[in-house]
Amino acid sequence: MRVTAIIAAGGRGLRFGxxxxxxxxxxDGRPILERSVALFLDHPDVDDxxxxxxxxxxxxxxxxxxxxxxxxxxVAGGVRRQDSVANAFQVTSGDSVVVVIHDAAxxxxxxxxxxxxxxxxxxxxxxxxxxxxxxxVKRTDDRMVLETLPRESIYLAQTPQAFRRExxxxxxALGEAAADATDEASLAERAGHPVRVVEGEAGNxxxxxxxxLAMAEAIARRSAKAERRASMRIGTGYDxxxxxxxxPLILGGVRIAFERGLxxxxxxxxxxxxxxxxxxGAVGAGDIGRHFPDTDPKWKDASSVDFLRRAASIVREAGxxxxxxxxxxxxxxxxxxxxxxxxxxxLAEALGIATDAVSIKGKTNEGVDATGRGEAIACxxxxxxxxxxx
Ligand code: MG
Numbered sequence: 001m002r003v004t005a006i007i008a009a010g011g012r013g014l015r016f017g018x019x020x021x022x023x024x025x026x027x028d029g030r031p032i033l034e035r036s037v038a039l040f041l042d043h044p045d046v047d048d049x050x051x052x053x054x055x056x057x058x059x060x061x062x063x064x065x066x067x068x069x070x071x072x073x074x075v076a077g078g079v080r081r082q083d084s085v086a087n088a089f090q091v092t093s094g095d096s097v098v099v100v101i102h103d104a105a106x107x108x109x110x111x112x113x114x115x116x117x118x119x120x121x122x123x124x125x126x127x128x129x130x131x132x133x134x135x136x137v138k139r140t141d142d143r144m145v146l147e148t149l150p151r152e153s154i155y156l157a158q159t160p161q162a163f164r165r166e167x168x169x170x171x172x173a174l175g176e177a178a179a180d181a182t183d184e185a186s187l188a189e190r191a192g193h194p195v196r197v198v199e200g201e202a203g204n205x206x207x208x209x210x211x212x213l214a215m216a217e218a219i220a221r222r223s224a225k226a227e228r229r230a231s232m233r234i235g236t237g238y239d240x241x242x243x244x245x246x247x248p249l250i251l252g253g254v255r256i257a258f259e260r261g262l263x264x265x266x267x268x269x270x271x272x273x274x275x276x277x278x279x280x281g282a283v284g285a286g287d288i289g290r291h292f293p294d295t296d297p298k299w300k301d302a303s304s305v306d307f308l309r310r311a312a313s314i315v316r317e318a319g320x321x322x323x324x325x326x327x328x329x330x331x332x333x334x335x336x337x338x339x340x341x342x343x344x345x346x347l348a349e350a351l352g353i354a355t356d357a358v359s360i361k362g363k364t365n366e367g368v369d370a371t372g373r374g375e376a377i378a379c380x381x382x383x384x385x386x387x388x389x390x
Contacts (some may be wrong), residue, residue: 002047003118005040008159009033009104010052010077010084022063022207023104028220032207034064035107035220041070043111050091052077052084081333082138085184089172092165098122100162101184109204114160116198121162126171126193128162128185129200130155158200161185167193179315204287233320233385235282239273239380240371251329251336252343252360253305253350253378258334263376265294265301269295271360272304272377275325275347276311278383283318285311305309307352316352324357327381332374336362350380 009023016109023033033051040046048071053061055076065072074093077084085101092099099123100114113129119128133154136144161184163171169189181187189195207216243249247261252271262268276288285291291314292299294309299307325347329336340360348355365372 001098001122002093002096003045003098004092004385005043005046005049005053006085006088006092006099006101007022007036007104008042008081008084008088008101009036010081010087012054018022020376021057024057025213027107027207028211028224030220031062031329032107032216036102036104037064037068037072037091039107039109039111039114040100040102040202041068041072043114044142046070047096050075050088051104052088053239060331080175080180082172082181082184082187083268086176089168098162098164099168100160101168102159102161103206105207106159106172106204107216108223109158109160110201113198113201113204117160117162120196120198121167122166124173124196125167126161126163126185126188127158127196127198128183129158129203129204130197131158131200132156132206133278144291150370153175155197156200157183157185158204158206159183163188164302167191171291231387232323232326232386233282235278235280235383235385237274237279237281237381237383238379239270239288240376241268241275242376243374249334250304251339253303253346254339254342256334256339266299266307267293267301267304268306270377271327271329271343271381272308272347272350274379274381275327275383276304276308277379278325279308279315279322279351279385280311282383282385283315283320283379285314298356305338305350306345313314313350320387322353322357323384323386324353325351325381325383326359326361327379327387328361328363329377329379330363330365330371331377332364332367332372336360382384 012021024031040049050073052075057072058076060076075087117127133151137149137154139147157211167188170191171184174191175187185195241262241264243260244263245260249256249258249261250267251267343360344355347358370376371378
């Protein structure tokens, strides 16, 4: 089912007084409009977007509206909000079953709120996010109270607001005919369609006045911090060394009795080399050759467990912890399983993590190619890293 998002950004934000439209102001280094657009670009239920901008901006839209992972059309807004939405609706594809409208000035709506609003519109025809009133509400005339409204029945309308296509068409036709409205849901309501309220979010603030910017900054910083805390990185590593006579065989820091050993500048421990590349790769810190070049006599016959230990401190300095590593060692001979636990212990110690966060599996190559003929031993590694910086 095709779902189109309309971002209403046609206003100039006159209450801000500045020269630039408020939707282009930065919050924590990122424009309000870009944040609101990203909510729908990243949303799995949304197929394409239409953004209504003031005419001068629509003629020269910011770069993040030009190259995006989903189709974005930009239209010039109208005099009233509903005119901007009507212009945007005109260019939506006829096979968009649901249209979800959002104010650019509400960059903090959650993806979950968008999902719930779309789902409710599919079921009921029209739906909006609404925040239950927490204050007592008075209806007045000339500052004299006429009545106190039952608070339980009061919801403060937010966006997103979502509509089945034909419902929005009716609503906008009514809006064109005359009726002025501050949101599309009230037009749908006046056009006689049922409109459902889904529970909105207190954090889904509308940036209307200059003083709202301070709160918006605080919200943006808090969520950026939460994102950083949750960030994970993955890295992959691979290594192969040739088996020759007259060298010791060292795998995962374990010296294994065998008639041949791996050839290399260091101890040629493919297990540690692959693991080292995986964790360096996860933080974009290059590879083992960059940090421990085989042209440097310092690393001649060095223990590769040391490389891994040093790489672990490089990734810690970058703010990451290794969560786990998983390795596949490809060796026709010798059998590796008797040594696997000792290798895991060595790697865990070098990485500063628990032994059960290190997995090593031995494989043969079924006699095929160089490793299968027993001429070399290879290793594949993946590592998951987590950033716990605040
Ligand atoms: Mg190597």
